[in-house]
Amino acid sequence: MRSQLLRVSAALAARTRVTARDFRSVVAETSIDDVIYMDPPYQGTSFTRDHRYLGGLPYREFVEVLHTMNSAGKSYIVSYDGKTGEKTHGEPLPSELRLRHLSIHAGRSSQSTLLGRDCDTVESLYLSPALVERLNAQTAQTAASEPDQQELAIA
Numbered sequence: 001m002r003s004q005l006l007r008v009s010a011a012l013a014a015r016t017r018v019t020a021r022d023f024r025s026v027v028a029e030t031s032i033d034d035v036i037y038m039d040p041p042y043q044g045t046s047f048t049r050d051h052r053y054l055g056g057l058p059y060r061e062f063v064e065v066l067h068t069m070n071s072a073g074k075s076y077i078v079s080y081d082g083k084t085g086e087k088t089h090g091e092p093l094p095s096e097l098r099l100r101h102l103s104i105h106a107g108r109s110s111q112s113t114l115l116g117r118d119c120d121t122v123e124s125l126y127l128s129p130a131l132v133e134r135l136n137a138q139t140a141q142t143a144a145s146e147p148d149q150q151e152l153a154i155a
């Protein structure tokens with residue numbers, strides 16, 4: 001763990017700027033060469049009786065920003081809600097955004113454990129169409145230049 005933290009620290013040092021402002025103003029400064037990772041407040045933890053964050057992010061507003069980012073060809077990744085045990089949190093992001101939806105098994109839910117339950121968490125991770133296109137192009141390029149690697153991937 002220590003060595004992982006030190007490696008992440010070395011990778012981020014001298015090329016990281018920390019700001020506290022609305023994410024829309026940060027997104028506006030990005031280019032299509034960037035990859036933007038967003039971890040917004042989940043619906044399951046916003047606008048509920050015991051919400052976790054001071055301010056939530058309304059679903060409709062967030063979806064609107066994602067539409068704008070798609071139109072601008074931005075590459076982004078969003079983690080947004082998911083499932084704990086049999087309970088699904090929040091509404092999935094709409095299909096018209098054409099996002100690649102991945103379900104990530106994140107292990108035992110600490111929240112459930114604290115409540116005396118034993119459930120696993122499955123997080124939703126969404127990739128933007130522009131990012132999927134970039135990844136596909138990169139994979140095709142790698143496969144063409146390193147056929148052995150492609151065989152290995154297929155095996």
Ligand SMILES: C[S@@+](CC[C@H](N)C(=O)[O-])C[C@H]1O[C@@H](n2cnc3c(N)ncnc32)[C@H](O)[C@@H]1O
Pocket residue numbers: 021022023024039040041042053054055056057
């Ligand atoms: C799920 S947490 C992110 C946690 C973070 N990735 C971490 O690992 O510590 C969501 C964060 O988004 C912030 N947030 C809420 N609305 C925001 C907005 N409009 N612009 C920027 N950040 C916002 C919340 O205050 C909260 O800190």
